[in-house]
Amino acid sequence: xxxxxxxxxxxQMFGGMFRAPENKKMFWNQFMLQCKDIGVGSxxxxxxxxxxxxxxxxxxxxxxxxxxxxxxxxxAQIVRDTVILEFAPTLGCIVLAGVVGSKIASELGNxxxxxxxDALEIMGINTKNYLILPKILAGTLTIPMLIVIAMVxxxxxGRLAGSAAGIIDPTIYDKGxxxxxxxxxxxxxxxxxxxxxxxxxxxxxxxxxxxxxGALEIGLQSTRAVVVSCVLLLFADYILSALLL
Amino acid sequence: MIEIKNLKKSFGxxxxxxxxxxxxxxxxCNLIIGSSGSGKTVFMKCMVGLIKPTEGEVLYDGxxxxxxxxxxxxxxxxQIGMLFQGSALFDSQTVGDNIMFPLHMFTNDKLSAKKDRxxxxxxxxxxxxxxxxxxxxxxxxGMQKRVALARAIVLNPRYLFCDxxxxxxxxxxxxxxxxxxxxxxxEYDITTIVNTHDMNSVMEIGDHIIYxxxxxxxxxxxxxxxxxxxxxxxxxxxxxxxxxxxxxNMRNIKETGELPDDISDDIxxxxxxxxxxxxxGDGIVGSE
Numbered sequence: 001x002x003x004x005x006x007x008x009x010x011x012q013m014f015g016g017m018f019r020a021p022e023n024k025k026m027f028w029n030q031f032m033l034q035c036k037d038i039g040v041g042s043x044x045x046x047x048x049x050x051x052x053x054x055x056x057x058x059x060x061x062x063x064x065x066x067x068x069x070x071x072x073x074x075x076a077q078i079v080r081d082t083v084i085l086e087f088a089p090t091l092g093c094i095v096l097a098g099v100v101g102s103k104i105a106s107e108l109g110n111x112x113x114x115x116x117x118d119a120l121e122i123m124g125i126n127t128k129n130y131l132i133l134p135k136i137l138a139g140t141l142t143i144p145m146l147i148v149i150a151m152v153x154x155x156x157x158g159r160l161a162g163s164a165a166g167i168i169d170p171t172i173y174d175k176g177x178x179x180x181x182x183x184x185x186x187x188x189x190x191x192x193x194x195x196x197x198x199x200x201x202x203x204x205x206x207x208x209x210x211x212x213x214g215a216l217e218i219g220l221q222s223t224r225a226v227v228v229s230c231v232l233l234l235f236a237d238y239i240l241s242a243l244l245l
Numbered sequence: 246m247i248e249i250k251n252l253k254k255s256f257g258x259x260x261x262x263x264x265x266x267x268x269x270x271x272x273x274c275n276l277i278i279g280s281s282g283s284g285k286t287v288f289m290k291c292m293v294g295l296i297k298p299t300e301g302e303v304l305y306d307g308x309x310x311x312x313x314x315x316x317x318x319x320x321x322x323x324q325i326g327m328l329f330q331g332s333a334l335f336d337s338q339t340v341g342d343n344i345m346f347p348l349h350m351f352t353n354d355k356l357s358a359k360k361d362r363x364x365x366x367x368x369x370x371x372x373x374x375x376x377x378x379x380x381x382x383x384x385x386x387g388m389q390k391r392v393a394l395a396r397a398i399v400l401n402p403r404y405l406f407c408d409x410x411x412x413x414x415x416x417x418x419x420x421x422x423x424x425x426x427x428x429x430x431x432e433y434d435i436t437t438i439v440n441t442h443d444m445n446s447v448m449e450i451g452d453h454i455i456y457x458x459x460x461x462x463x464x465x466x467x468x469x470x471x472x473x474x475x476x477x478x479x480x481x482x483x484x485x486x487x488x489x490x491x492x493x494n495m496r497n498i499k500e501t502g503e504l505p506d507d508i509s510d511d512i513x514x515x516x517x518x519x520x521x522x523x524x525x526g527d528g529i530v531g532s533e
Contacts, residue, residue: 022319023350115333118295122406123347124322 010206017128031134038100038135038201039142043149049095050150053087054079054157062167072168076158076176081185083154089189090237092150093196096143097229101204104135105225108208109218117209132205139201140194147193151186192240196233203229246271247292247404247436252301254287261287262298263460274430274437274450279457280482281442286408288457289440293325293406294318305404323351326397328426330409332389334381334396340367341377344396351400366395370425387418391425398429405430407439411446423449444483447471456482 021027057079065075108131111117120127155177162168168176204225211221247269254262261284269275277285290296292303294310303310305321313321334343341363348359364374370391381389390410397405407426411419427450430437439446447454451468456479464476471483 026350110336114331114336115329116335119327119329119333119335121295122293122322122325122327123350124319124325125350 006206009210010203013128013132013202013206013209015128016126017133019126019129021129022125027130027134030130031138034134034138035142037103038138039146041103042096042099042142042146045095045099046092046146046150047153050083050088050092050153051157051160053091054083054154054159055161057082057087057154058158058162058167059165062162062165071176072172073176073179075162075168076173077179079158080155080177080181083158084151084185084189088150088154089147089192089196090233092147093143093193093200093233094230096146096196097200097233098226100139100143101200101226101229102222103204104201105204105208105211105222106218108132108205109211109221112209112211113214113218128209132202132209135205136198136201140197143197143200144190144193147189151189188240188244191244192237195236195240199232199236200229203232246306247438248302248304248307249292250302250304252288252291252303253299254284254291254296255299261460262291262301264301265457265460265462267455267462267465269436269438270453271436272430272434273452274427274439275453275455276447276451277438277440277455277457278442278447278451278482279463283457284460285440285457289406289408289438292438293327294322323400324403326400326402326405328390328393328397328405328407328410330412332381332386332393334389334393336381339378339380340372340384340392343381343392344399347396347400362399363395366399369398369429370395371421386413387415387421390414390418390422394422394425394429398433401433403435405435405437407437407441409440409442411441411443416445419443419445420449426450442482447483458482 058075061075061078065078108117111131117127117131120130159170159173162173163170204222207221207225207228208218211217249265249267249269252262252265253260265284265288277288279285287296291298291301292310294303298311302312305324308317308321310318310321334340335346338346341360344363344366345359348354348362352359354362363377367374367376372388372391372395376384376388376392381392384392394407394410405426410422410426414422423446426437426439429435430450439450441447448468448471451471454464454466454468454471455462456464456476458478464471464474464479466474471479474480474483
């Protein structure tokens with residue numbers, strides 16, 4: 001029953017969101033601020049995680065491919081495809097669900113509890129349009145960009161680790177990257193990251209915007225927002241893979 | 246003028262407002278008083294549209310705020326300023342940016358004109374210009390209230406709503422805020438609605454008072470006649486404070502014509518000053 005009510009509330013949230021903003025310049029400023037917060041603010045963690053994921057992928061793939069009949073290029077191929085298809089978009093977005101999601105939920109929750117949202121409403125501002133929509137738009141724009149960076153860095157991290165550990169020569173690795181490359185995989189990863197970006201900005205916005213109570217509830221709703229985002233993200237990952245691959 | 250007709254609000258089976266009727270007059274400080282849980286906050290939130298009432302009308306100059314279109318609602322909201330209980334300042338913005346926010350949102354003035362207006366209202370609420378660049382967390386609670394008041398009046402509203410303006414403030418700062426609200430009401434000729442349970446505010450600025458009890462309007466009047474009210478519930482509420490017990494004594498004096506033996510000259514003088522009533526040594530002479 002609660003799930004249905006929450007889903008109804010989530011859909012309702014979009015009702016008042018897509019109206020013309022009271023002031024386009026202020027809306028643009030808010031959008032740019034969110035692009036900076038979500039995009040630039042998450043860049044560091046994405047760089048670290050994707051590089052290490054790529055590096056570990058190379059080492060583990062090499063560890064498992066012990067047969068001498070399998071060419072070394074296969075390591076690069078496996079790393080490339082797993083990073084592009086799964087690690088960069090899914091793992092990257094799960095991390096972003098924690099980083100961005102909890103920030104959005106706690107920011108809006110704090111604004112709700114301290115009556116800042118009410119203050120905006122009293123001024124005649126459509127708060128869903130001014131506070132939530134820029135977050136969703138900024139997320140759906142910057143997160144796919146971050147995922148592209150994660151793909152590149154993941155593959156580069158694999159190359160670096162492979163060469164540092166003496167597992168695979170960089171020229172062979174590069175050759176493997178080109179071998180059997182399917183551009184559709186990148187396209188698929190971008191679709192996934194776009195859907196995930198929507199989930200990890202819209203769901204925490206919903207939970208944060210509807211916080212009732214005090215500081216404790218802000219924490220609870222932030223945690224809930226991250227958990228629900230992650231679960232739905234994995235579910236969406238399965239559905240998209242089943243439909244598009 | 247704001248007119249409220251048969252305003253009802255229920256949360257589930259709990260009826261919080263039970264058909265309130267009231268007229269909030271222009272150019273006056275209209276106080277809504279009542280103990281915690283009496284429904285005064287819900288009443289105010291229904292008036293400004295933060296809560297949708299179950300039934301009834303809230304008329305701003307004859308326009309029903311609840312049933313008009315969103316665009317019309319926005320127009321009325323631009324005429325409303327509100328001072329929240331916790332100030333509701335945007336904590337990531339400086340004092341100057343907080344006050345400038347409504348100007349950025351709703352005016353096309355040049356930045357210099359906006360800055361001048363911000364300085365003007367800062368001065369009006371008796372804040373130094375050095376507060377301009379500070380963040381809300383860097384200033385005191387009383388200053389936060391004044392900044393919130395400055396933000397509420399920066400667009401020259403016609404209606405000023407104040408929800409518990411003295412909550413969390415010391416008595417001296419409370420008086421400063423009360424006086425400020427009263428001065429602004431008179432100076433800008435606006436309709437001010439103050440939600441409070443502070444009896445000092447009631448006696449200082451209560452041009453028009455509505456006493457709420459369990460979701461109903463129990464009493465209506467002004468600060469001159471509140472202490473002579475015959476409403477038992479209102480008496481229980483206003484005479485709960487130590488100082489106002491003396492006021493109750495004073496009322497008894499008026500009714501019996503005799504001063505109790507234990508009343509001190511200081512108290513007598515304070516009562517005379519506070520309620521603008523003359524007492525002589527033998528009993529009451531008359532009011533005003």
